[in-house]
Amino acid sequence: MNSLDTLHYYKRLEAVRVPRRQAEVHAQVLAEVMSQVATKDDVMTLKTWVELYVKEQTQQLKSDLLKWFFAISIAQASLIITVLRYLPH
Known part of the structure; x- marks a missing residue:
């Protein structure tokens, strides 16, 4: 499973003056996306x-x-035997 430090991501967004609510949504959406990304274990299992x-x-x-x-x-x-049987001797 992919791990993502959403709090760290959120704080980095806030540090560059992204509004708090927007930073929260970015962190949540990124966490959702990362939860759907295949991991190395997923790929190995599929392989x-x-x-x-x-x-x-x-x-x-x-x-x-x-x-x-x-x-x-x-x-x-069977075909060869049948043909040979009916050939003239």
């Missing part, structure tokens, strides 16, 4: 999730490709 998802999908694709390979191989072998 981990994406890596796991990609790994899972890759394994699923490998499995699907293997199934198709064997199905096409069996179909091809």
Whole structure:
């Protein structure tokens, strides 16, 4: 989580003669915005999730490709056997 010293920010605004109410609102809005910014931990969590998802999908694709390979191989072998059977000897 991002940390922001709103009091320090508020006092710095007041030091440069920003009106008190305006400085308060600036500090509050900045705190709200900073609470919505992704942290390094958020990014690392997302990265981990994406890596796991990609790994899972890759394994699923490998499995699907293997199934198709064997199905096409069996179909091809069956076709060759059928063609050879009906060829004149």
